[in-house]
Amino acid sequence: MSKVMTMKEAVARFVRDGDLVVMEGFTHLIPFAAGHEIIRQRKKNLTLARLTPDLIYDQLIAAGCVAKMIFSWAGNPGVGPLHAFRRAVEQGIPQPLAIEEYTHFGMVQRFSAGAANLPFLPTRNYPGTDLTKVNPAFKTIRSPYTDEELWCVPAIRPDVTVVHAQRADADGNTQVWGLYGVQKEAAFASRRVIITVEEVVESSVIRSDPNRTIIPGAIVSAVVHEPFGAHPSFVQGAYDRDNDFYVKWDAISRDPGGLQGYLDEWVHGLPGRKAYIEKMGPRFEGLRADRQMCAPVNYGF
């Protein structure tokens, strides 16, 4: 069954006000096009979870979509702080932002527990840190097999997870290569899954290389064909990270007015990602990836 639809339709149908929303991607494959559509549709009171909120959640916070953020590292990687996040936490601008804070390992365990339908997962991490003092969700458990006490984190079950990927078929069988992040676990933990892809392919393409499939169509609600949907993040084999934009974001977001100007021009002022790439113009061509093909493998028997 084809689940292919437009970004507008997918976000309207599967992202609701008040949802716990996850748009994962560790530097790689961050679903910016979906984030922009959520801003355009003016979704409200969202709880956002992500290891690294990155620019995408900074934009959603500035747009007034977010009531709470669950995270482990809130910065602009390699550049500096996330200014909209800091304004919300330090000054309540544009509205107060509740935070629930873990570490990368803790967030990975939370998604993994949710994906496996477990209430929690233990780790050997966390003795000595003050994080367990400010977040009551950290709890300890005595191992029933050894004489050890371990810190635990609770499962997370998002309402909706958005994953951007290189390719999927119309049913949502999704293939990723390059950095995996925690997208597979987030998708399996989630009630609804939106897949956005560079390319929608025939199922025969997926079946020609089944080891590369990380998300099965069975858990997918919608498939959106959205080329360049991860910019300014990157897609291995398609386009490079726009590091210059990450640097520019520091200046754009430092001032609330400048940030609103960006949202007006590049999000509200455009109908979708196609117009965004056209507006970028020839600069985008410089980001296209070189070809580096892998050695073929034999799936025969």
Add this chain to the structure above:
Amino acid sequence: MADYTTSELMVSRAAKELKNGDVVFVGIGVPSLAVNLAYRMHAPEICMIYESGAVGCVPTRLPISIGDPCLVTGSLAVVPMYDVFNLYLQNGLIDVGFLGGAQVDRFGNINSTVIGAYGKPKVRLPGSGGACEIATLAKRVVITIANSKRTLPEKVDFITSPGYLRGGRERERLGLKGGPELVITDMGVYRFDDETREMVLVSVHPGLTERTIQENIGWKVKVAKDLSETPPPSPEEIRIIRTELDPRGIFLRSKAS
């Protein structure tokens, strides 16, 4: 003045701390440059792991972030983050982790969460990321940070990543192994006393004195009996840093002396 920058000296000193064959959890900036310098100088069998999941990286350009696509191309493996933290780090495969932060205290505890009170922050910092688990689960930790009263207070505002906590055997009593072994700043190098676990100044960078250090740290720091001068980077190290590792001066040019 010799022809090298303080940052180049820090990179060179950090590189010397790495042994051939070490499995290293790499961060961006000085750590990344240090590991790549060690790889080209004395440690060709070093294994670089980035928390993004790239293992055995051979970056052909300077990675701008820990998730740079150049870390994937040609690497030995790309693994999910579940594997990075469970199968590699928690399983005890990581020899060395590099950490930085906004504050490091007398016992090597690191704050990258908040300045001021957690619930009412003066400055909200990025948070742990993977730092807390690297500090608890890597066998050795090397810290790089600026040397000032602000960045090296006697006690951090918030322990994001545990060092030796309040000193002595407190870290061991909580079941943690490892711990910080070296702190490299823009002024000197510190190790940790085996008994008290407090920072001890072991070398001062060329041109600086012990007095400069005492004026730029938040407590009266102990000084090693055999206090030495930090060895400057060799001409070959400087050549590699400038022509191969950071030719555009992205990380190091801004601090040139």
